[in-house]
Amino acid sequence: MSFFTIVLKRCGIYIGLAGLSVLLTTAHLHAQQRQIPLDKLQSGLAFTGPEILDLQADDFANPALPSMDKGAKLWKQVAGKSDKSCQSCHGELSANMKGVATRYPAIDKATGQLFNLEDRIRQCRQKNQKANEWPLESDELLAMTLYVTSASNGMPIQVSIDGKAQSHFEAGQKIFMTRQGQMNLACTQCHDQRYGIKLFTDKLSQGQPNAYPAYRIEWQRLASLERRLRFCYTGVKAELPPWGHKDMRDISLYLMWRGQGLKIEVPSVRK
Numbered sequence: 001m002s003f004f005t006i007v008l009k010r011c012g013i014y015i016g017l018a019g020l021s022v023l024l025t026t027a028h029l030h031a032q033q034r035q036i037p038l039d040k041l042q043s044g045l046a047f048t049g050p051e052i053l054d055l056q057a058d059d060f061a062n063p064a065l066p067s068m069d070k071g072a073k074l075w076k077q078v079a080g081k082s083d084k085s086c087q088s089c090h091g092e093l094s095a096n097m098k099g100v101a102t103r104y105p106a107i108d109k110a111t112g113q114l115f116n117l118e119d120r121i122r123q124c125r126q127k128n129q130k131a132n133e134w135p136l137e138s139d140e141l142l143a144m145t146l147y148v149t150s151a152s153n154g155m156p157i158q159v160s161i162d163g164k165a166q167s168h169f170e171a172g173q174k175i176f177m178t179r180q181g182q183m184n185l186a187c188t189q190c191h192d193q194r195y196g197i198k199l200f201t202d203k204l205s206q207g208q209p210n211a212y213p214a215y216r217i218e219w220q221r222l223a224s225l226e227r228r229l230r231f232c233y234t235g236v237k238a239e240l241p242p243w244g245h246k247d248m249r250d251i252s253l254y255l256m257w258r259g260q261g262l263k264i265e266v267p268s269v270r271k
Helices: 003-010 017-029 050-057 065-076 086-090 117-127 139-150 165-177 187-191 225-235 246-258
Strands: 214-216 221-223 268-270
Touching (some): 050 268, 117 139
Parallel strands (some): 214 268
């Protein structure tokens, strides 16, 4: 038995070298096709236990709620040289930001770059409010992203992969399908081909992005989709790209397209 076979077996995803070859070949042959049929799409909640389900559904105990409250305060808080709040321009969030989170990542018309929702918030804060920058993964940025995302709660993901977004989509898809790291694994092998199978004590999910930012019990804090992706990079022992790297935006776009039709669900809790 080879070392790689032993590693796969210990991770709970042993499929044999012949089976692995088939999976990889299939992944590349279906390069432009959805791996999981629309009627089989499942949120991460479908792969977690009853304690997490109960915690997310609890309007008092959900640990993401303080961040939601913080985001609501920041929305109305005047900041920067412009002496404006987010509400000064956008009005009431529930009415005027509805559906916004379902469309990101998206191409920014001014720069031609692919922005996720955090990028858009940071740009708006610097350009329009003329306020100090919120660092990536800061409490303030996560809280505001969560609050803005909440306006799209229950709405289906509907990102665009047309025009300038197409090259980013293709790059993100390539990352998802390519083996990497010392574990020599691709995202697709776990999240397309092996979801529902246990990895140690937990089931592998489909890796859907519809619940981020999410509160992770493991980290005892709210976390972005980028942080979760970086955690996967660490899991397969791959080289980590810098924070905010283009690769993270590209694969996020692919993941949102891959989960298109799933409903936004925040504030969410994950183990």
